[in-house]
Amino acid sequence: xxxxxxxxxxxxxxxxxxxxxxxxxxxxxxxxxxxxxxxxxxxxxxxxxxxxxxxxxxxxxxxxxxxxxx
Numbered sequence: 001x002x003x004x005x006x007x008x009x010x011x012x013x014x015x016x017x018x019x020x021x022x023x024x025x026x027x028x029x030x031x032x033x034x035x036x037x038x039x040x041x042x043x044x045x046x047x048x049x050x051x052x053x054x055x056x057x058x059x060x061x062x063x064x065x066x067x068x069x070x
Contacts, residue, residue, distance in 0.1 A: 007068050007069075010068050011065060011068050011069065014061055014064055014065040014068065015065065017061050018058055018061050018062060018065070021054050021055075021057055021058040021061065022058060024054055025051050025054045025055055025058070028047050028048075028050055028051035028054065029048075029051055031044075031047060032044045032047050032048050032051070035047065
């Protein structure tokens with residue numbers, strides 16, 4: 001069964017993914033500060049990389065949403 005997909009539904013889904021990623025990125029960045037303060041600098045570095053990649057992913061989702069709006 002193939003789900004009906006239209007621009008409105010796709011734009012809504014992309015918006016949800018964007019918000020979800022932004023929430024995760026914020027959480028990652030909050031934890032980076034805590035981890036560094038607790039002496040887990042190497043772990044914080046990996047999470048910083050994950051946050052950066054999450055932000056890159058979010059930018060691609062935003063670009064996709066702009067394409068849908070055209």
